[in-house]
Amino acid sequence: MVNNEHSSTEARILAAAKRVFVKNGMAGARMQDIADEAGINKALLHYYFRNKELLFEKIFLESAADFWPQLTAVLESDAPLFKKIESFSEVYIDKFVADPYLPLFVLSEMNRRPRQFFKKMFGGNPPNPQKLLVQIEEQVKAGVIRPVDPVQLIINMISLTVFPFVGKPMFMAVMNISEADFEKQIRVRRKEVAHFIIESIKK
Amino acid sequence: MVNNEHSSTEARILAAAKRVFVKNGMAGARMQDIADEAGINKALLHYYFRNKELLFEKIFLESAADFWPQLTAVLESDAPLFKKIESFSEVYIDKFVADPYLPLFVLSEMNRRPRQFFKKMFGGNPPNPQKLLVQIEEQVKAGVIRPVDPVQLIINMISLTVFPFVGKPMFMAVMNISEADFEKQIRVRRKEVAHFIIESIKK
């Protein structure tokens, strides 16, 4: 029911703005496009959201808001390391399957204005991987996994889950695979990423 | 000598344009910014490069041009698989250490207009991983590495090498590391990425 002509005007604007911003970025998006996409006129956009900047922020924060609590839950959980690596990649991949354009959108804004990004997104309180870092060190000491730099391992975990979404056109072109095949590959990755990591670090 | 006030005007424009485009993307960059960055005025920009689009293309193609031959050389070489994985990650990381903002720039443009991107960048002739794909399959059959999907393995190789550059602000904020520490991590990765991959797939 959300996001069709029966939704409230405000909800339709937000849905339309999300599509347009996420496709074109802040600078590339035009208010006219958003209005057309929502089936209304520009004036009404300004009636609901004073200006483009405020609308952008709203979309931006909303798109990611539901993700951070999930990620934090994984990072803070008491699950054993291998299980945690599985949950980690599944949470990421599930989010981006639902919002495939979000990663590039976030990366672009984060790189353009890192300060403002982190302030607006987290208010100085980003997800904290401390517990996971310690857990990795412990498992190295306990001899369960080979000696690895915990920071490098976390960078690897994030890279393997996020990058395929931003590199999609490259993978499709270079490996000559269709959209459907790519989505199949992503579904496989949901489980296989953790397997790939664990195979690398287990003793 | 390149890129200071003693360089030729044309060279200074190109260097300035690169910085501005790469930071803000095509849509976000303004000719005024480029002129300021180059220490000249807008009119002169148009004197050297007829318009923004042509200037953008010039930067775009030039930035990546030296990379593809190197990558192709690795992909087509007769080196054994493990050696090839090492060369692969080293070629990527060396390029992006030299041009740290290039990955996000390329990913943004590639996602916004995939067709035009590949046409302009390669003229329909992108780097071909076929030989590497076959090589991976052979090593699986030969029992040198565990059974892996060759496509997934290549996605992993690229993800692990490229993503840290686009995720840099996130890693710095979340792991609470400085710019200098991040660069140290990247230098470590140059060797460790291949090690991480090989540990995962070797029997």
Add this chain to the structure above:
DNA sequence: GTCTATAACTCGATAGAC
């Protein structure tokens, strides 16, 4: 709340002097 019309502004591009 929603619309039409238009003001105000940004930015790429050009004219023309030096």
Add this chain to the structure above:
DNA sequence: GTCTATCGAGTTATAGAC
């Protein structure tokens, strides 16, 4: 080759009727 000045298209934002 380089500059100042300005035009004109495209966009954000507002005024005001309904």
